[in-house]
Amino acid sequence: MSFSMVASHSTGKVLKDVIFGASAACNEAIQKYGANKVTNGTIGAIMDDEGKLICIPTVEKVLRSLPTNELAAYAPIIGLPAYLEAVKNLTFADNKPDGYLEAVATAGGTGAIHNTIWNYSEIGDSVLTSDWYWGTYNVLCQEAGRKLETYELFDENMNYNIESFTDKVNTLLADQDSLLIIINTPAHNPTGYSLSEEDWDKVLDVCKEHAKGGNKKITLLVDIAYIDYAGEKNECRKFMRKFSNLPENIFTIFAFSMSKGYTLYGQRTGAMVGLSSSKELTTEFLNVCKYTSRATWSNINRGAMATLAAIDQDKTLLAQFEAERDAIYQTIKQRGAIFMEEAKACGLKALPYKAGFFLSIPSSDPAAVCDKLHDDLIFAVPLKRGVRIAVCSISAEKMHGIAQKTLNALNFV
Ligand code: PLP
Numbered sequence: 001m002s003f004s005m006v007a008s009h010s011t012g013k014v015l016k017d018v019i020f021g022a023s024a025a026c027n028e029a030i031q032k033y034g035a036n037k038v039t040n041g042t043i044g045a046i047m048d049d050e051g052k053l054i055c056i057p058t059v060e061k062v063l064r065s066l067p068t069n070e071l072a073a074y075a076p077i078i079g080l081p082a083y084l085e086a087v088k089n090l091t092f093a094d095n096k097p098d099g100y101l102e103a104v105a106t107a108g109g110t111g112a113i114h115n116t117i118w119n120y121s122e123i124g125d126s127v128l129t130s131d132w133y134w135g136t137y138n139v140l141c142q143e144a145g146r147k148l149e150t151y152e153l154f155d156e157n158m159n160y161n162i163e164s165f166t167d168k169v170n171t172l173l174a175d176q177d178s179l180l181i182i183i184n185t186p187a188h189n190p191t192g193y194s195l196s197e198e199d200w201d202k203v204l205d206v207c208k209e210h211a212k213g214g215n216k217k218i219t220l221l222v223d224i225a226y227i228d229y230a231g232e233k234n235e236c237r238k239f240m241r242k243f244s245n246l247p248e249n250i251f252t253i254f255a256f257s258m259s260k261g262y263t264l265y266g267q268r269t270g271a272m273v274g275l276s277s278s279k280e281l282t283t284e285f286l287n288v289c290k291y292t293s294r295a296t297w298s299n300i301n302r303g304a305m306a307t308l309a310a311i312d313q314d315k316t317l318l319a320q321f322e323a324e325r326d327a328i329y330q331t332i333k334q335r336g337a338i339f340m341e342e343a344k345a346c347g348l349k350a351l352p353y354k355a356g357f358f359l360s361i362p363s364s365d366p367a368a369v370c371d372k373l374h375d376d377l378i379f380a381v382p383l384k385r386g387v388r389i390a391v392c393s394i395s396a397e398k399m400h401g402i403a404q405k406t407l408n409a410l411n412f413v
Contacts, residue, residue, distance in 0.1 A: 041388075042381050050395075086308055102274050123144075183223065192352075193353070274289070338396055
């Protein structure tokens with residue numbers, strides 16, 4: 001570019017969004033051939049079997065019945081007290097780790113990740129996540145002047161690659177005094193993988209080893225955006241107990257989001273929950289994150305926070321809400337199972353999907369595979385390392401046959 005008006009650190013910034021690109025191609029096909037003939041596996045939101053966005057009925061009812069004041073007034077920067085209290089309970093259910101906890105409301109889970117990167121990694125340092133990752137992590141790091149480094153998520157047997165994780169942590173901590181590690185589990189985007197209890201033990205052992213000397217700091221950001229579609233409530237939160245009594249120089253943050261769990265994606269409401277064995281450090285967490293929130297978006301959506309609190313405080317509403325969400329979870333689970341069973345039967349090597357909105361198939365030329373799938377009017381998202389298929393948006397009926405067609409496309413390119 002010859003001349004630019006933006007500041008030097010902003011020159012050349014263009015958001016490359018493959019997801020919206022793939023979704024545009026899909027919408028074109030829908031216009032041409034009709035929605036019935038097209039399979040839209042590009043969307044990151046739950047669609048019913050007719051392809052319509054699902055909003056959990058109790059959530060919609062409560063949100064629409066809020067008094068105007070609850071919708072229009074400012075909220076405290078840190079979040080509504082009842083919301084924060086509920087979030088702390090919802091994050092852990094019966095698996096609250098020992099230690100001190102604080103919560104700060106954020107603009108979606110994205111806001112929690114933003115606040116964490118800003119306050120828990122040094123400018124210019126590297127942040128670590130797995131090689132299969134939600135692309136936004138990189139955008140968030142770049143924007144804040146950090147680099148994103150990756151380790152290999154899976155080994156050759158498709159198990160969690162603790163060796164690669166260990167190597168990367170060792171390398172980065174040889175150069176840096178602190179390290180922020182982002183782990184999206186359970187029901188990882190884009191693979192659907194969930195770290196097992198054993199995976200977590202190994203991850204924490206590596207962190208504890210580095211924490212021993214006392215001169216290194218590690219922050220673990222556990223991105224739980226999809227946790228409400230990952231299995232039985234307490235079963236998929238069991239790993240959280242392991243964060244009890246960690247040394248002071250390991251700080252844990254959970255990124256909570258109402259986007260998927262409450263199907264309120266556009267209402268931009270989430271939270272960050274900080275955990276430490278030191279009260280001083282959770283108070284520090286509260287202070288610095290509140291400051292960053294004020295400097296970034298000020299306060300967040302009051303109506304969505306009030307909705308969550310209202311549901312949480314009313315046993316009948318809560319039971320109704322949980323039943324509705326569970327029915328949606330079962331639908332997604334069934335859709336994922338169809339794909340994985342057919343993949344196994346036809347010999348397609350999909351990554352080990354456990355739960356969640358997405359599954360992925362490795363490929364050296366994901367764009368070509370997605371293009372080939374267009375012949376069958378199937379639309380998926382080409383990522384760097386493979387093809388992402390949105391289990392959350394494809395009906396069980398349309399899911400039948402996709403694995404075989406993906407295998408055909410892989411063999412063709
Ligand atoms: N983390 C992951 C891995 C996601 O895929 C998303 C949403 O797509 C989020 C966090 C947070 O989303 P939101 O900012 O809408 O809460």
